[in-house]
Amino acid sequence: xxxxxxxxxxxxxxxxxxxxxxxxxxxxxxxxxxxxxxxxxxxxxxxxxxxxxxxxxxxxxxxxxxxxxxxxxxxxxxxxxxxxxxxxxxxxxxxxxxxxxxxxxxxxxxxxxxxxxxxxxxxxxxxxxxxxxxxxxxxxxxxxxxxxxxxxxxxxxxxxxxxxxxxxxxxxxxxxxxxxxxxx
Amino acid sequence: xxxxxxxxxxxxxxxxxxxxxxxxxxxxxxxxxxxxxxxxxxxxxxxxxxxxxxxxxxxxxxxxxxxxxxxxxxxxxxxxxxxxxxxxxxxxxxxxxxxxxxxxxxxxxxxxxxxxxxxxxxxxxxxxxxxxxxxxxxxxxxxxxxxxxxxxxxxxxxxxxxxxxxxxxxxxxxxxxxxxxxxxxxxxxxxxxxxxxxxxxxxxxxxxxxxxxxxxxxxxxxxxxxxxxxxxxxxxxxxxxxxxxxxxxxxxxxxxxxxxxxxxxxxx
Numbered sequence: 001x002x003x004x005x006x007x008x009x010x011x012x013x014x015x016x017x018x019x020x021x022x023x024x025x026x027x028x029x030x031x032x033x034x035x036x037x038x039x040x041x042x043x044x045x046x047x048x049x050x051x052x053x054x055x056x057x058x059x060x061x062x063x064x065x066x067x068x069x070x071x072x073x074x075x076x077x078x079x080x081x082x083x084x085x086x087x088x089x090x091x092x093x094x095x096x097x098x099x100x101x102x103x104x105x106x107x108x109x110x111x112x113x114x115x116x117x118x119x120x121x122x123x124x125x126x127x128x129x130x131x132x133x134x135x136x137x138x139x140x141x142x143x144x145x146x147x148x149x150x151x152x153x154x155x156x157x158x159x160x161x162x163x164x165x166x167x168x169x170x171x172x173x174x175x176x177x178x179x180x181x182x183x184x
Numbered sequence: 185x186x187x188x189x190x191x192x193x194x195x196x197x198x199x200x201x202x203x204x205x206x207x208x209x210x211x212x213x214x215x216x217x218x219x220x221x222x223x224x225x226x227x228x229x230x231x232x233x234x235x236x237x238x239x240x241x242x243x244x245x246x247x248x249x250x251x252x253x254x255x256x257x258x259x260x261x262x263x264x265x266x267x268x269x270x271x272x273x274x275x276x277x278x279x280x281x282x283x284x285x286x287x288x289x290x291x292x293x294x295x296x297x298x299x300x301x302x303x304x305x306x307x308x309x310x311x312x313x314x315x316x317x318x319x320x321x322x323x324x325x326x327x328x329x330x331x332x333x334x335x336x337x338x339x340x341x342x343x344x345x346x347x348x349x350x351x352x353x354x355x356x357x358x359x360x361x362x363x364x365x366x367x368x369x370x371x372x373x374x375x376x377x378x379x380x381x382x383x384x385x386x387x388x389x390x391x392x393x394x395x396x397x398x399x400x401x402x403x404x405x406x407x408x409x410x411x412x413x414x415x416x417x418x419x420x421x422x423x424x425x426x427x428x429x430x431x432x433x434x435x436x437x438x439x440x441x442x443x444x445x446x447x448x449x450x451x452x
Contacts, residue, residue, distance in 0.1 A: 073308070182357060183328060
């Protein structure tokens, strides 16, 4: 009996030390990621910036979710003395939750697009975008896009060679390794 | 037995310690020196070495005229301390024309902007958006989120077509940009009832002198069937010979032959 107890005690004390250390994934490899070829939208003029398709909506969903989370965790205005000390007048509350936020609520704790970046194609008409999401369902709409000019690749499923071969038809020197996106 | 080849330190940039900026402070927001600053929009004095952007005045920018030291005056770092954040957007201007000004709906002039929307007192993730403006035509290049805090240093480093964004010493965004020339600057866009205070503002060169390589003799290893541990003596932060003293160690890379084994930052 004493041996068993000693053995259990030994495992309890020392097993964690010999388990392989678990490292966090690199910021450039975290979450679900798509590489896509999509159209550019917008004129670039006031109130209408040039931006790739999909990313505005995906980012808005993520920001709305963040706003809800912050609103739930934020103490009543006035408790942050540092921020208010320099305020010459009272300011508006932060949490202005869009009315449409609830529509996306069933997704993960971090819905929408966490990050994205883009490169304009050689003809200047389309964009190659790198999108990151914590919930793969954030990609549902773009994965369902069947327009013939749209290309959608999923990192981890589609090979680097396949992605580069196709997208180099639109951007001559495209290299996947030169298109990273780090996300916290 | 597998053998690792430790190929040394490959990348380093202004990250730690003794980096020296060309400028640290803030313009007199009410009457900025025209030899140093091009002011667009309206900022206000925000206290000691700080500038406030307040909702009744709208957006503002201060573009820095003097040539940044270093091998290439178009390669530089912009840094600012986040003092007050209440519904607004902090902005670092890169490769900017003297009339550069980002607004909530567009922009004037030409610039690359790194725009940090903080909400209230950095409560919750902040949104970082990188935009390009060419003669008033704005294109959004990238967006990500990161968690910051009041009092942190918001830093952007640009060299060639490379842009890195840091919260203190943590890199939160790395990407490429199309512009290669132009001035640095800073500014803000207060929200509907918002205000921002940022300062001191800092401009400095892009350090190009690499730090010394780690000593191979200092590398120690422990090899198990499915795990290899390495330990080595860290390199010094400042080799001391560059005219822009203060090279920082950003990361160590580990290679096995021609294959890089790690991509994450390895710093103690």
